Amino acid sequence: MLETEAGEQIFRGKVGIAMKKYLLKCRLLLIPSILGVAVFYVLPYLRVIYYSLIENQFSRRFVGLQNYKTVLQNEYFRLALKNSLLLILIAVPVLVAAAFLLSLLLLKMKGYWKLLRIAFIFPMLVPTASVVVVWRTLFDAGESVWPVYLLFIYKNIGLLIILLSAAFSTLDGEVYEAARLDGAHGFALHRKITLPLISPTLLFTVLIGVVYSFKVFRESYLYFGTSYPPDHSYTLQYYMNNHFYKLNYQNLASGAVLTSLIVAVIVVVGVRLQKKFTI
Template sequence: MPLRPAYLSKLKVQENMLAYLFLAPSLLLFGVFLFYPLLKSVYLSLHSTDPAGRIAAYVGFDNFNALFTSGLFLDGIRVTALFALLTVPTGLLLALVLAALTHNQLRGKRLFQFAFSLPMVLSVGSAAVIWKFLFHPTLGMLNYLLELAGMTPVAWLVNPDTALLSISLMTVWMNLGFNYIILSSGMQGISDEIYESARIDGAGAVTVFRKITLPLLSPTLFFVLVVSIISAFQAFGQINILTAGGPMNSTNVFVYSIYREAFVNFRFGTGSAQALMLFLVIMLLTLIQFKWVERKVHYQ
């Protein structure tokens, strides 16, 4: 009997070692591609660098001070927040409506699901090139349709007032497939017996959607909301291809500002400081959502 606790302790150590052995490949990948770049960014943010990226001198928090005093941080966050406000609610609402419309057993349902999911298979670069042709001021399809309707053509990407809206339109379309698939899958996970009971009690379609579908779908909606906000704050590809941060910095979101500071101006210290600030902002937004928004989530 006295040997039993020692034996159990030894068995537990062996199980933990076996678990870490299986986790080792994943931990190695995380270390190389996540933790090391993060630590390297912290190190670079405290130093100034030459155009070749070599460490020139230790500057402490001067890079962070320059970030706030120059207005780069506030301008980047303002544009990024506006971009998120234009894309996240619109994309979430459209995907929810489309998922609700195709949830019932309608004729041609699979065809509609395929059409709505199609944008997800395109890369950001391919989608941006397609929309760049659509946004062309003279040859683009969008202005052609506006002229047919008797409306004035729009300078989609060259007008500071419409450039961010244009990129938001393309981003909503690009993310619609992912949002639609996730929400549609969430709706399919709701038992039909619940809907049948509600209809027997005399509940209409609107009441069923508001009182049953939305509460039971809230975990899925919360997941899509968190992922969409993070994706909006990390948007880069479509902005780099369509506007390159212009015109007049109207689309200079925070990630593109980091790219331009580090790989165009070759100020890797300031770029690393911006990247760390973006990391903190995204982490703060995620924590806020889990603390307050998740209270509205109904887990079965």
């Protein structure tokens, strides 16, 4: 059939139709997911943006960016923003570094020691309230921000170890053999071979860490036991939570939109870097 030009065209036409039908089926199957995302994520987010642009839900008077201005000028929003960024700049690198090193260590274990990796999953399974009870006996609530940072690292290290361990397991041993033959050992081996090879996963874990850092509110709230924690731990989530209870939905919405923009910028930058460093 393909021998003649006409036959080829007919063939291509049939393939095209089949492809179109296939694509149509794919799109139809995607509709429930899209609807779900739209209803439970997109529409509420649009509503939040709307709330951030009006005076209140009852008068619904459009005030433009006035709410954003109010929020950005608020000293406690700026304090919360600073604390949230510090959490990202300090706790996330520590979390990723610790997860990386522990993954490497677990990779080298043999025999029953391999079961040790299961232990790092337990923090994810233990209820946060139980962990906080232990934390409060170990640390004095209020003096320092480090208990919260440690709590964040403790709760999330398991997931990062799983991701990194999976990345390590995909590495080809022959590359390492070749590198050793060339004289590379120890730290140089990991710097030249391991890091570049797992850089996509590493960047992904950093992004996960950043996103999770914005979810650390529950642990912090339980740890301090109040909606008004010490200044060093007052993060964006507290700001939004308190405005929720004050029924100040406009400040809450503005803060939420600003927070989502920050996260979006970080994620976009991270994804671009990931693409750049992907081998």
